[in-house]
Amino acid sequence: MKLSRLLRLQAIFYDKYEKRLADSIKHMVGSKPFNLNLYKLSLKHASISEESINGLKISNERLEYLGDAILGSVVAEFLFLKFPFRDEGFLTETRSRMVNREALNQIAIKIGLSKVIEKEYKGKNLNAHKSIFGDTLEALVGAVYLDRGYAFCKKFILKRIIIHFDVDDIINTTANFKSKIIEWSQKENKEIDFKMVAVSGNQRFKEFLVELCVDGNPLSEGKGSTKKKAEQEAAKNACEKLNIAI
Template sequence: MRLIVNRVTSLFKSYSKEEKALIASIKMITGSKPFNLKPYQIATQHTSVAKALKKGFKESNERLEYLGDSVLGMVVAEYLFKRFPFKDEGFLTELRSRIVSRESLNNVARTIGVPQIVRFDRKRKTPNSHKSLYGNTLEALIGAIYLDKGFRHSRKFILKKLLLPHFDLEEIINTTKNYKSKLIEWSQKHSKSPTFEHIDTIDKGHYKEFIIEVKVDDEPIAKGHGLSKKKAEQDAAREACIILELEQ
């Protein structure tokens, strides 16, 4: 119902030249025209050019980025869940984090034309702060599509316009470094045996951090920390790989 109202409303609205240009760009990037332009206008507006709506609150794209990030995370989670029915949740989590990483979102955002639609204050930004600007704007754009057209449409955008054309999953899987496997492999080759020991849990308020120590043949090699024991093990194994010079 909301979608129909938005669609009808959009037919009778007259737009400025700038708005028409944004509509054309959105159509190019997402494959269809917006029903309601407002969320896209907010999505393409960096904090540096955002107006203060009320004291201490700016209508920038950061809220939409938060929303879009969660939609993206869910859609990718579901896709990987169905695509890899015999892979465990550790594999799926790791693969997802590679796909939605700052770096890969920035690359995709550049490829599909996000730099052409984002507005930011070029004077106030240093070259470094551009780094995640495009990836963040892409997430905000996903948030805008979700608000404008609902879940199914934003899911379709993520899969058809981002994930499938721009990510080679096989390649990502092959280059994903599994430090624990590497350490175990190396140990077997040298008739050694690695063990992971949970030595401490640090209470960080409403979450916990785990500390894991890895030993090879009872000799302590490295420690790692993480928000789950699995992550702490990977972190410890990564440290151990560096110390034992197993890095490629």
């Protein structure tokens, strides 16, 4: 038996709040927590939490940083195995669409984490904190990883997070930035133009640098191993700058 499992004995001393939290965790993660304190911490969003110890503010930001990395690597492997014939550009792009804030917010609602957060901050207005659900989901992943190790955490991510993604839908909307920006230009009656700025590298390994101009003024740049990829990248950066929903 792993030593950390002994932490479960603490459950005898759980108060009412802790009992409810442990049940919620079991519901979301699939197993009761070993170290409940990690999960308590994962719920303390920096924007709302008021607690501090010795002047240090208690927040889940460090757990979020760790969870983000673990989530990233599990999703990376998932896509690597799912799409054996797609190149790394596709995999990178799809991954970034899966782990973006809005997608994670949605997942947090689907697995019920949003309810736990709302109970935690009863009476407070959470609408001002758009990303609180997604941030907390990442922190929860960090807590699960520290509590149970990589193999368990990977299973949790695959069976309880990734399962909620409609990967085909994500792929279909992937790499559509160029058409989004063209659509925008028609609506706004602007003229857009992709300019090739530079090509570097040798015959086999080229890098293209493309500039996107709106009414003649440079707005964004993009790099890529093909002209098309560089244009996509430039269009993506432009969408971000113009706050165009993708």
